[in-house]
Amino acid sequence: MTSVPASQPLTHLRIYNRQDLVALTRLRRFETKMGERIQVLPSRSELADSIKASPANYVLFGIPEDLGRKASGARGGADTIWIPFLQSLLNTQSNDFLDGNEILLLGHFDFGDIEYLIDTTARTEEEKTEAYRHAVNSIDEEVEKLVKIITSSGKMPLVLGGGHNNAYPIIKGAAKGWFRAGVIPLAQINCVNLDAHAHFGPAEGRHSNNAFRYADEDGFLQKYCVIGVHENHLPQNVWMDMVNNPFIDCITYEDIFVLGKRSFGQAVAHATGFTDELMTGIDVDLDAVLQAGGADCSCTGVSPAEARQYVSYAAGALDPAYLFISGVSGRMAYGRTDNPMARLAAYLVTDFIKARKQLNA
Numbered sequence: 001m002t003s004v005p006a007s008q009p010l011t012h013l014r015i016y017n018r019q020d021l022v023a024l025t026r027l028r029r030f031e032t033k034m035g036e037r038i039q040v041l042p043s044r045s046e047l048a049d050s051i052k053a054s055p056a057n058y059v060l061f062g063i064p065e066d067l068g069r070k071a072s073g074a075r076g077g078a079d080t081i082w083i084p085f086l087q088s089l090l091n092t093q094s095n096d097f098l099d100g101n102e103i104l105l106l107g108h109f110d111f112g113d114i115e116y117l118i119d120t121t122a123r124t125e126e127e128k129t130e131a132y133r134h135a136v137n138s139i140d141e142e143v144e145k146l147v148k149i150i151t152s153s154g155k156m157p158l159v160l161g162g163g164h165n166n167a168y169p170i171i172k173g174a175a176k177g178w179f180r181a182g183v184i185p186l187a188q189i190n191c192v193n194l195d196a197h198a199h200f201g202p203a204e205g206r207h208s209n210n211a212f213r214y215a216d217e218d219g220f221l222q223k224y225c226v227i228g229v230h231e232n233h234l235p236q237n238v239w240m241d242m243v244n245n246p247f248i249d250c251i252t253y254e255d256i257f258v259l260g261k262r263s264f265g266q267a268v269a270h271a272t273g274f275t276d277e278l279m280t281g282i283d284v285d286l287d288a289v290l291q292a293g294g295a296d297c298s299c300t301g302v303s304p305a306e307a308r309q310y311v312s313y314a315a316g317a318l319d320p321a322y323l324f325i326s327g328v329s330g331r332m333a334y335g336r337t338d339n340p341m342a343r344l345a346a347y348l349v350t351d352f353i354k355a356r357k358q359l360n361a
Contacts, residue, residue: 009141009142009145010047010142010145010146011142012109012110012111012113012142013061013106013107013108013109013142013146014107014108014109014110015041015047015106015107016040016041016105016106016107018040020040021035021038021040021090021105022035024083024086024087024090024091025090025091026091032093032094032095033090033091033092033093033100034089034090034091034092034093034094034098034100034103035089035090035100036094037094037099037100037101038089038090038100038101038103038104038105039054039055039056039101039103039104039105040104040105041054041104041106047149048149048152048153051104051106051149051153051155052153052154052155054104054155055101056101056102056103056104056155057102057155057156058102058103058104058155058156058158058353059103059104059106059150059155059156059157059158060103060104060105060106060158060159060160060349061105061106061107061108061109061146061157061158061159061160062082062085062086062107062108062109062159062160062161062162063108063109063139063143063159063160063162063166064078064079064080064081064082064083064108064110064160064161064162065078065079065109065111065115065139065161065162065166066078066079066115066162066163067111067114067115067132067135067136067139067163067165068132068136068139068162068163068165068166068206068207068208069163069165069207069208070128070129070132071129071132071133071135071136071165071205071206071207071208072163072165072201072207072208072209072210073129074163074208078161078162078163078326078327079162081160081161081286081341081342081345082108082160084339084342084343085160085342085345085346086105087342088339088342088343088345088346089346089349089350092346092350098350098353098354098357102353102357103158103353104155106146109139109142109143111138111139114135114138115135118131118132118135130205132207133205133206133207134205136165136205136206136207137206139165139166139169140165140168140169140172140206141169142169143166143169143170143173144170144172144173144176145173146173147159147169147170147172147173147174147177147322148173148174148176148177148180149177150173150177151173151174151176151178151180151181151183151321151322152176152177152180152181153177153181154183156320156322156323156356157170157173157174157322157323157324158322158323158349158352159322159323159324159325160324160325160326160345160349161324161325161326161327162326163208163326163327164195164197164199164208164209164211164283164285164326164327165206165207165208165210165211166211166324166326167191167193167199167211167212167215167281167283167324167326168206168211168212168214168215170281170322170324171191171211171212171215171220171221171281171321172215172218172220174189174279174281174321174322175187175188175189175220175221175321178279178321184278184279187220188219188220188221188222188278189220189221189222189278189279189280189281189321190221190222190223190224190225190275190276190277190278190280190281191212191215191221191223191224191225191275191280191281191282191283192224192225192226192227192271192272192274192275192280192281192282192283192314192318193212193224193225193226193227193283193284193285194226194227194228194283194284194285194288194302194307194310195226195227195228195229195283195284195285195287195288196228196229196230196233196253196285196287196301197209197229197230197233197285197287198212198226198229198233198234198242198250199211199212199213199226199285200212200213200216200224200226200238200241200242200248201213201235201238202237202238203217212224216245216247222247222278223247223248223249223274223275223278224247224248224249224275225249225250225251225270225271225274225275226249226250226251227251227256227267227268227271227310228251228252228253228256228267228288228301228302229250229251229252229253230252230253230300231252231253231254234252249270249271249274251267251270251271253300253301253302255267264302264306264309264310265309265313268309268310268313269313269317271314272314272317272318275318276317276318276319278319279318279319279320279321280314280318280319280320280321281320281321281322281323282311282314282315282318282320282322282324282352283324283325283326284307284310284311284324284325284326284327284348285325285326285327286307286325286326286327286341286344286345287301287327288301288302288307288327289301289302289304289307289341289344290302290303290304304340304344304347307344307348308344308347308348308351311323311348311351311352311355312351312352312354313355315351315352315355315356316355316356316358316359320352320356323348323349323352325345325348325349
């Protein structure tokens with residue numbers, strides 16, 4: 001595993017080599033695993049040129065960080081899903097359904113030095129919160145630059161968080177990159193999000209609860225539809241801002257699963273119909289999934305099968321700008337292993353690619 005060359009501004013990006021993949025892949029006789037087929041970057045000096053030259057159409061990277069969640073007052077744990085997810089993905093069978101060579105596994109961001117500095121020097125909780133929010137700006141800058149490089153090359157970003165704070169730089173980088181590539185006429189995209197929270201909180205400093213607010217106010221997000229948001233987690237001011245904005249739509253969990261006003265499939269179809277006139281980012285927050293383990297609302301949520309249906313349907317019905325999976329950890333901060341959610345994240349990535357491949361078959 002190597003760092004980005006000094007000429008690149010992505011100082012916290014760790015790029016993988018073939019040995020990194022082999023170390024996480026359980027090789028078996030008479031089987032071919034995705035870890036044996038997934039692409040890595042050759043040893044070249046310029047990151048943008050290397051990505052553009054890759055034959056893979058999808059570029060996967062991780063943002064295992066907790067700073068955005070801590071900046072909003074949430075507990076940690078979102079920084080631990082990356083490696084369990086990667087183990088699950090790399091040990092998926094390579095077959096006619098999905099080969100694996102469609103994917104370029106780039107690497108992951110490591111912001112541990114920033115978090116360590118804050119945790120060891122901030123004297124009060126207020127100081128920590130302000131420092132976390134300032135640090136999120138640094139995360140935004142690097143994530144935006146990488147997503148812009150990927151999309152400028154005509155590649156599809158597949159991103160695993162981290163908190164949902166990362167939706168803002170992903171939206172911003174995708175809008176700029178797809179515009180630069182000549183795919184869209186303006187640096188602006190839409191977004192659909194399967195989530196228990198709206199993440200449309202006040203612009204009070206960057207954190208995990210206001211990513212879409214910042215993307216909207218900065219003009220990179222045109223339309224936004226969130227599916228499955230829990231009414232118990234909607235502040236009144238956020239709710240009013242959303243219902244009074246014609247470019248934002250919201251279908252609550254209660255409307256779908258408690259009151260039965262529409263089915264889950266109808267909700268997903270409505271969200272994709274609301275956003276399908278532009279390239280659209282597809283977001284999934286694993287905190288919305290039943291028994292996710294790390295969520296405030298994990299006692300109630302959509303099923304893993306419904307989350308997979310959402311990704312597959314949205315990937316086929318929309319012109320995706322990216323796929324972003326955020327939320328719950330693969331191993332909670334207090335030590336409990338939660339591999340099923342890491343495996344679900346791997347399924348969501350493969351579902352997304354399979355849906356896109358079927359369109360081009």
